[in-house]
Structures are given as structure tokens and as C-alpha cells.
Amino acid sequence: MSEDRPADQTDVRMDDDLALRPEREATVGSAGGREPRGDGRRGDRRRGERRRGDRAMVPEADFRSYYGLPVLNEPTWHDYDIAGYLFLGGLAGASSILAAAAGVTGRPRLARAGKVGALCAIGGSFYALIHDLGKPSRFVNMLRVFKVTSPMSVGTWILSAYGPQAGLAAVTAVTGRFPRLGRAASAGAGLTGAAVATYTAVLVADTAVPLWHDGHRELPLLFAGSAMAAAGGLGLLAAPLAEAGPARGTALLGTALEAAAYLRMERRLGPVAEPLRRGKGRLVRLGEGLSAAGALLGATAGRRSRAAAVAAGAALLAGSACTRFGVFHAGIASANDPAYTVEPQRARLAARERQRNGVPE
Structure with missing residues (x-):
């Protein structure tokens, strides 16, 4: 080899042995020419700790998703189909309950309005569900x-038990024929109506969508309240002022x-x-405002003015629809953001670790 080569090159010999110059030799445990830290034994320093002034060569991990993709697959439900299904199902179930109560307390026109409204709403709910499924055979x-x-299985049977009774109650109320059969059907629809109004909350909470899944305690109550407000609004729209007392109370409650x-x-x-506070999720706040305005208007001016009662009923129905659509879109947004x-999950794991170690919250 020639001796006029640069001093920073490595000597390569014919026997394939590498002869490193002393100034280029690496010492085990050293880093960039600094003295070895400690005695080089494992455990001398906690993993992840650095001395003051050390610069991290790899940034701290901040896991959010895999290659920028969502952690969860977005639900394939169509917004207008499923959000409409949630709204119309709640309206139908609560209207059947209100109609049954109105029939018992001697308010025939309020009862008839509730029965007919329940039949129309459950018909629209069935249509939205089957349209989302693609074909009726999938429901069957x-x-x-x-x-x-x-x-899903329980809800299918609830709908199958409720639908015929709601239809029979509405038909007998309109035609006036077979009153005993109509009363029995009205009572049955009222009993199953409570499940129809709330089971959809259990249905969406049974998914992996963070907002729906974590809100499983409150969603049934939220859906029940929204359904009652919608049924009260329908009663205010369709019933005369003299019979609308239960509708006003239902809307307020x-x-x-x-x-x-x-x-x-x-x-x-x-x-x-x-x-729930951004994007289309803000529809929930709008729905709350409309429902509150409608309930107050119906309880005050709606007692004496038919126009005020109609306006209150329309606001209540619109508020309930906004609530269901807002909850639906907020859930989709929570699934899309890792x-x-x-x-x-990190918070729950940390809480379990603190509990295991006896650390107070």
C-alpha cells in the first residue's frame, strides 16, 4: 500500500483483516468520544433517561394511528338512513305511549293523532332501515x-312485535271499527313503544365507536328524552288545545x-x-335549544294560542331530529380520529397501573 494516502482512511490488508487506526477505534460504552456512562452494566441508568445536555437521536414516540390511517373502520351506515331511523323510531315509540295514556284519560283526538303519527313514523323508520340494509330479505x-x-337481534324482534300493533291501533282509531281490538293493540304498542324509543341507544353503544361506546350509560336516557320531546311536539301540532295537556307535560319532561x-x-x-361541540356534532346543542324553546312556548302561550302550539310542536320535532343527527355525526367523527x-385506552391503562401500585388518584 502507498504511504502517501490520507491519514483518515482504514488500512485494508490482503488477508481481509481490517487495521483501524487508533484514533478511529470505537470503545464499547462510549458515545461520540465521550467517557463511558457508569460502569456499562445494565441497570446503571434507567431506560429512557438522559444526562443534561444529551440530545435525543430519535424523537419521542407519539402513537396516533398506523401510517396515518384511522384505528377504527368508519361505520358503513348512511347518515340520512340511520340518523333518520333513530329519530323516527323514537318518535313512533313515544307517540304510542302518549296515545295509550290519552286514550285512558279520555282524550280521543290526541290519542288518534298519536296512533296515526306512530304508524307513519315506524313506517318511515322501517323504510330507512331496509334502505340502509340494501334489500328487505336481510331484515327477514x-x-x-x-x-x-x-x-341488533333483540331490536329486530322488538320492531316486529311493535309494528303490527301500532298499525292495528291506528287503523281502528281512524275507522272506529273493532274498538276492543284497537284498545288492546294500543296498550300493546304503548308497552313495546318504550323499548322502540330506547333500544337504538343500546344498539349504537354496542359498537366500538368511542363516543357511542363510552356514552352507554347516558345514551338511553338521552334518546328517551328526545323521543318524549318529539312525541309531545307531535301532540301539540295535531291535537286541539283542550286535549293537549299531556303533550305539553311530555314535552317538558x-x-x-x-x-x-x-x-x-x-x-x-x-x-x-x-x-359533540364541533362540526355536525353541534346539531345536538341546536336540538337542545329548539326543544327547550318549544317546550317553554307550548307550556305558556301554547295553552291559549293554536298558532303558538303549532310553532312549539314544530320546534320540538326539529330539536329531536337535530339531536339524533348530531349524535350520529359526532360518533362518526370520534371513530375517524385515532x-x-x-x-x-392510555388513561385506563395508567389508572390500572396506579391502582396496582397503590398510588392514590
């Missing part, structure tokens, strides 16, 4: 089994229940509830 196929642990459930869910979920899946 779900009736082959009954699985108590599946909200439903609005209060909806607002309380929403407030509790927002506080308990913390950051997971953020989609933070609402990863961060709660």
Missing part, C-alpha cells in the same frame, strides 16, 4: 334467530331529561365528547 333473515346478547343526560355525558366523557380511541 335476522328473524331466523333470537340472540339476547345481540342488540322529555326536554329536561334530554338536557340532563347530555350534560352528564359531556362531563363524564371529557375529551371523548369533543365531537386520538379518541388511543388516549382513553
